[in-house]
Amino acid sequence: MADVVMADAYSERLLLDAKAWPLESLQLFRKVLQNVLDNPHDAKFRKLKLSNARINALLSESGAQEAFRALGWISTGDALELPATASLDMTTAVLQGTELPPPGDPIALTVLRGALKSKLELPCNTLFSGLAAAIEQSEPLGRIPRKRQRLLIGVPPKPLQESFPHFASMTIAELGLKAFKLEDTWEEMVADLRAVRASFASLASVLACKKTLQDNFEFLLDSAKSLLKARAMAMDASELRDARSVFKVLWPPGDSNTRDARLAHCATCTPLAALAKDEDGSAIQFPLRVERTNLFKSALEQICEASVADLRKSLQVTFAGEAAEDAGGPRREFFNDFGRACVDEEVWQRTAAGSLVPSPFSAAADVFRGCGRIFGLALCQAENAAQEQRVRENATLQELLAAVTQDDDNQEQQLQKLLLGATLSRPFLRCVQADFPESVEELQAELNAEQSESAPDFRGSSTFLTSQLKDIGLEGQLTFSREVQGNTVDLTVGGRAIVVTDATKLDWLRAVLRHELVEAVQEPAASFRQGVSEAAGTAYLALLSADELQKEWSGLAHVSDDALKVWQKQAIVNPARAQQAAWFFEILWAEHARDARSSVLKFTTGSDRWPVDSKTFIFYIEPMDGGDDLLPRAMTCGNMLQLPLYTSKEHLQNQLLKACDMGLSMQLV
Template identity: 20%
Template sequence: MDFPLFGEGSGKRRREINLGGRTTAANHAAILQEARERRQQRTEQRRKEESATRIQSWWRGRKHASQVRAQLRTTFKQNISNVTGLRCLVLVGKDDALLTEWAKVMLSDDAALLAQAMSDSAWSVSLCKAVMLLLHSVSDNPLSPDAEIQLKVIEILLSPQSSSKPSRSTIALLLHLLEHGYYTLLGRAISRIPLQSKSAPILPALVTLVVQPFNAFDPPTEVYRSCIELFFSYILIIPLLPNRLPLASLSFLAPRIPFQRLELDSVPRIASNVTADDSRVNLIANLAAFAPVRYPTLPVQALAGYLHLTAEIMKALPIHALEPPERNAQPQIAWEDDDSDSENAPLVEIVASFAPRRNLPQLDVKTKTRLQTLPSQAHINSILSATHKHTNPTIRTALFSWLHALSTVWPSRRDKIMGNVVAWSGGGLVRELYRGYVRSAPLGHGTNAAPLTDSANASHWPPLLFLVDLYNQALLTMGDDEFFSSSPATLTSAALTSAAVSTTVVARNPLTLDEITSFSHQLLNIVFYLYWREDSSADATVPGMPNLKFEAARERMTKLLQSIHARDSRRPFTPPDHWLMTSQVDIGPFVEAAIYEESKLSDPEGTSRTLSKRQIASISPRLGVLNNIPFAIPFDVRVSIFRSFINNDASSRGYNLRGRGGMWNPPTRVVVRRGKIAEDGFNKLGDVDLKGSIAITFIDQWGQEEAGIDGGGVFKEFLTELCKEVFDTDRGLWLANKKNELYPNPHSYATETINLAWYRFIGRILGKALYEGILVDVAFAGFFLAKWLGKQSFLDDLSSLDPELYQGLIFLKHYAGNPEDLSLNFAVATEEFGVTKSIPLVPNGDQIPVTRENRLQYIYLVSHYRLNKQIKQQSDAFFEGLSDMIDPKWLRMFNQQELQILLGGVNSPIDLNDLRQNTQYGGLFEDHEQTIEMFWKVVGTFSQDQRRALLRFATSCSRPPLLGFKELVPNFAIRDAGSDESRLPTASTCVNLLKLPRYKTERALREKLLQAIQSNAGFDLS
């Protein structure tokens, strides 16, 4: 018998073998592809066979199950009233028709069958499963005709059979239900009943079942605590729960919500159960509806638990989740208004971010309305009143966390929230926060930055940030006399009408100056690190506060630091070098890096991009420090950086500030008439690039050109004379306070188009002076200089503008009587051209009386109106011109006092050695010539006032330059004026030149020099 070769006759393809010993690359690739395809075909075939097997198995299973269910249904109907029927019902599973049929039978004969089932242990396991099926059926379709019948069975089974506690079987049944989603299913059933169907007969039964576990279990037990957690997690997240229930059910439910048993240990578990933003908002809204009336009666631990729970839920929400996206149409008394400067608008400053926001929940009108009660004055006062009687640290921490969380998730109401707290508590909470929680916290002590990001310190951040917000708000309506005194005092009523009482006690600064010094240093350490760390991310959040970025927390602390530093600048109280961070910064590399980073922020044409302080901080840590906490760097270093910025800007435009003009940018020549300097300057310099060199030619009263020394000197003379004209208060553009400090005239006349153009021109001219380093003998009011920095002024600045109004507002702030007796409203009276008109501070302000509760808002708004709004257009126009010359971020390196020094020089003793080292000589004079030696010897005997008079005589400004006389442009110079000793010295202030005759004796030189500088001897053009 012949045997076939392997595979022959088997229907399979014989394997082809190449005995040639070699193959081509193409054949090899084809063989591999063919093998791959055959493998894929085998895999696909196997998959199909396995799928077919599974489908067949599933079908057989389904067919068998259907047959078994049919048999179970038959058996059920034959034994519907006994345990056999119950077991068949459970095995059939969720069948609404069978469940309803069984429920009807169980309810027949006054539910006697149910009572028998509960007492028979043979029923217990199947009965628990049957009740779960009923709950699922009700939750799926609560408005079906059968749902009420099904729910009735559950209600009877869970209700006590007598007035005593539920039986063991009832307890066992309830425990089984709780373990298998009891509250989840009840919550789903209630939420699926439409709002318009609150008369549905099933709702009272559902509400009864919701509170049944609280009747069945004792409060101290773990199961009772678990029921509270499940109730808060699945019932109180139902949208508009109070609006879904009929009045009787609402009245039944409200007092039975176990707020008094809420414990701190339950808060994390509830928070972890409620993970959706919609559910969190609904929980907050429902708590706002049910809880406030219970605040006064809650025990301390329950109140602390409630505050911690609501705080944790709010912390997990995205910013603005609790407020509507559109502006509230109802008129409100707000701390910030539409005219607020962007740098001081916290609703803009705090929530801006480079990272995309989470989507905000969509809120219906009723939920929005309910949420509006949270930041209301009445609600906050009720919280403060309820917690005020408790000194327990747990509840105090919970209060601070709650207030901070509310102001964080609702930033547009932060000022109002903090204002209410300040009004209610005075300085008590500020003092308590600092001494009890912040002073000893590990944040900001020393240079170790690790505690700031350590999650173990999460509990220390809410008290710190709440204190920052609260003290920031308190400072808005705290005058300097209050700030610098922490002891009670009395304030007379002389500032107000006879309607006021004679005296009242003034509550001073809640923190002592020593405490403020320590606190500000603690804040400075934190803020400096947050600006300086180059690895910081815009998305990094404060430990334990997922909805608050470090960036936003930094801005709030920065604002407080700036406010405290401003007070210290006016009346120093901190030790020397308190604000400097030079121990953490190597100044040399810092300066070089800052100049380099600033150059990178400019486009190729030298125009600096407009960036916010936050954007600058994110791009450049050094510029972030200079723009936000500049006082951390020594003043002279910042002045040097400022001059470097200007020099780099000029170089990028082809100008040489020292050499006057540039290689390819010749000076712009402008002719002005004596006596018409301001008018000609305004008309001829409007379109001129003032960053370039300006060559001024004066025309005298006879129409002849004056001889002058060019190279910048004549322009300095022009600038000096121009300032004398434009800042003359008789012209109507400027007013002076009692310190002769200038500010824009608030009169409506000053807001006319032509006058706003003048403010813009004056801004450009002063910008030119700063750009060239020319000192101008003009002093501005501090609140106006604040506008240069993009800041607003508050009550503390009002005393320099209107002392009487300031005293009146201070009196109102501490008035012990009823403020309504003073008949004040939210409007101010202004008089122009003999006509008095009322200006509302808020919509319909003349109809809103000033009360004890809103007087701080009134004080803020009056100060804001007088210091900011009245001169807003004038200030904006001025700053627009100033910004043409000086980049705003360069100015932000200084405060108001430093800006005045930058503009007019430092009011410090004149250093003669420095002046002599930087003096140039002309004519027959040289450094060691006899007259020069006598000159320096005589001047060395002058008093400081006489030295300032000499400096003013020669340079037109009595104050020395910031960085010494090497920065005086042009340098101070002395030239001989001949040998006639009868002549007085003269000066060319335009070029800082003193013309000194060659006197032979010290006595003659002293007498003539004093006579000249004290009598303002004439200007000499020769």
């Protein structure tokens, strides 16, 4: 019975959406469904090629993709396919519910636009979309695209939807109206965008009009960027979703061609607090004193108690019992080690792929909010503390970065990002971004992103979608519930007693994956999002894909051969240690030392993560006094390795690896 209720809910929503589509789209949709019912065993009618222009146009209609998914269609890359095992009951119900009525007698309608008055005559059973099409074709009314039309009724005039919430799926006879006032929403939107008072929701509605988008793309993108800058520090989850929907059209997350530009705009949207100064003129900072042996808790205690204003000051990290001042190295080391410390905390657990996700039933909202604050600080804190007082009050992060990447001689300096020593799982990040995966295809992709290659989850396979349960040994084995740490969680009322069948397996798959990947982590994700927003705003969450955000926070876990080439190419070597520097890189290139690359990187820079963008990574090799009996030293603030005058590669390797194991860089800046 639960499945029937679920199907009825889908059907109702689907019918409302479909009746609101242009007539040509509704007719094509019905034709596709009728073909399947008329030819239930013919595979060609169960496959829709996405390269087909008409199918693409249909799928661009509001709710169309969700409608096909609700009916059991799945994405196979270049097509939509309906598995042979899918039930056709809902398809039959939807086809019946969208049956077009006979035209009926004509109705005369009056449409007013300003001082203009136009008469339209349409059959009484014309769906509202037919009225919108007639207005779009009317020369006297200005041929306003249907996506930009706003109709008002009554005196004083008010939007049609206030009186008829489902007007878009009704006929003009059902509306029972004879006169409408017409407005072009674009005219109002232009004024609102120029004044930066529009909302992302209203902007998204404008983008639905392809002609408006095509004719005004640059203006719309610039306006969306300005709106994000104005709103980035005060966006809730709903507005974040609207912002992501806007930028998905205008500036798509995940596009490698625009990644640098999007990151630069994130920086402009992340304001620093006014750099208040003491009586002696020095900048007031936010000091964070942490204990190495209790790093996670000692950091969170201070971060959770800090005010939002403190979070936007210059962060200065010191380790208890150590004299090193934070000129970049301790800060880099802190963020790296905090990520590694999360792995050992009960509130976090690892996925099969090794990423972090909140533990089931974790109610530690303050902890996740604090973790979000620290992850947010990693995005917006600069490297060179000594340069920060040069920046004007209320400077943006972009202005700060421009200041700290130039030294006194106006020479470019390194800018190494602050990377956390553990990766957050991709589905959790999508929840943090309020970009919840909904379809079976999306949910399977997120599940597979966190699986071990050697032990894939059957729920993420295409075989499960296209095969009968008995053929894969699962007939009678699944119920609408899941086990979580010894507890049975029902996915619907009485779910543990409802056995999954071939007809309901897609409903089960969506329900079980959505519970595991979304619902179980939604509260921790909301707390984490709040923490990120308090420290860095929401621009990074709006403009980056989950993959990009994952790497922006944690870089790469291993130093690949390509990364090592960059490391070697961008190393600045003192001629006095040219031979030792050559040996150093020979050691890192050796197969037996491949796993030691990250340790050496940690020893010399404070972080064992390699940045995705390493263009500004610079590494220094300088001399120090002494010979084979001394260990090398590192100055992590400057990515500097100081080498004694070793007489052989073997001596250098032994002393270098010994220093890495002892972690001597912890005592240096």
